[in-house]
Amino acid sequence: MKLDILDSVFTLEINKAKARLLGVVFLQLHFNDVIPNSGDCVILEGIAKRFTKDDHVLENISLKVSKGEFITFIGPSGCGKSTLLRLIAGLLKPSEGIIHINGKTPELADSDLAFVFQDANLLPWRKSIANVALPLLLRGVPKLEREAKARMMLSLVGLNNAENKYPWQLSGGMKMRVSIARALSISPKILLLDEPFGALDEISRDHLNEDLLKIREKDLFTTFFVTHSVAEALFLSTRVIVLSRNPGRIHTTIDVPFSYPRKPDLRESPEFLSLLAQTTRALRAVL
């Protein structure tokens, strides 16, 4: 009798192992089928997130993103767009579904990921340069090397003169630039930005949008962006994903056809404006 049970448990384990093996093989085939360069992509499969039992924040989110794409999530407050970004970043774990980042889970892929938060989140006791160098410091990069890199990043975001300033000496826009420079310091393959320019005035926001695209031209990282502004979303992205709320689902995906580099006056072109109207309508439908 006992032996029987043991035997059946044993068989079960073998079956599980087989299933795992098959699963892996299947997954690899799947990868190779969909995206030729399977090393550089983000795949979300049936993602759901619940914070409590009945609180369905996100449901059935599936998405494939190739290297170099610029994806923007847009939607009403509470549609889970920030949560989605945090799931990709590995700051949260999905309740259901799988996330692959360059073929790895977000936890293992962390070194390829950088996150720009809603607030600049700078350490108030560190000068700009030391704030930008922080991720490198935490990785054990030697002082001279990390400062050289940090200086490079600061000039990339147009803050050559601010390296010795403390956060309190910087304006909101400058703090955000430092925060972006910090994220870029580790040369990430994937950059995640959670409403980074939400607190800024429109002119600073437009400038930062243009600069973000310029930086992206130089080092083609995959970008995930969250915003409330339709114009910002369209100006930046290759694809805009409109999320509905309660629970958050993908409502519409809008492919943005404009080629890069995008000029500031793109915002005034008729094609842009008509796409803006179309996207606003989609957004209004989910409100």
Place this chain on the structure above:
Amino acid sequence: MKKITSLLFPIVSGVALIAIWYGIIILFKIPIYVLPTPGQIITAAWTERHAMLASALLTGQGAVLGFTCAVVGGFLLSMIMAFSLRLKKSLYPYILVLQMTPVIILAPIFVLWLGQGLPSIVAITFMICFFPIVASTTSGFMSVDKNLLEVFKMCHATKLQEIRYLRIPSAMPYFLTGVKIAGTLAPIGAITGDFLAGSAQNGVGGIGFMAITYFSQLQTASLYASGLVACLLGFGFVGSISLLHWVLLHKWHDSLIKKE
């Protein structure tokens, strides 16, 4: 100009107070052993300057030692408690119990353990300074900005890196506030220690010990003078701590930044 007026006010009020003081003594013919004049106090302080200086040094020594132990011990204990909630829960109530027990009662216990003199005085000072440091530093370690913690999490920081580069700097203003409060208490603690557990070496004791001696001999002017010395000692202590506070925080902390 503003500086001059801001200096002028305390000078004027000080002169007025001294005048009232003299007035009351003359008007009500108060004898010197009840209330000496400021002049008599200064004279007493000057004639006994050697004894005063020696007792100030002795008390200062007790204050510095007790204070230093409290700062180091308080900081370490808060750090340990900040990283284990269980440890905090098991220790904090008893730290409170110690704080609630009056020093007047603890002092004889210390004397029984450590004998009359410096070790007991240091222990009493420590007891008085310890709690404000632990209370404020612990809350400093606990109230780290959640967003900054996420930045560290995104960077794969180890626990030790998080302590060194995030928690200790964030807790620094809280810690220094605790240190400031402890600094005002340290000379008082040491003088209380003199009072309750002090002894004389070569006829000189700490300020608290001297105060009892002057009182028993009805040398009221000298008693007041020892009060003056204690006050100066306190100012010296607090002044040096404010300097430390400024050195550590003036570059970044809101409380010390002068914004245009």
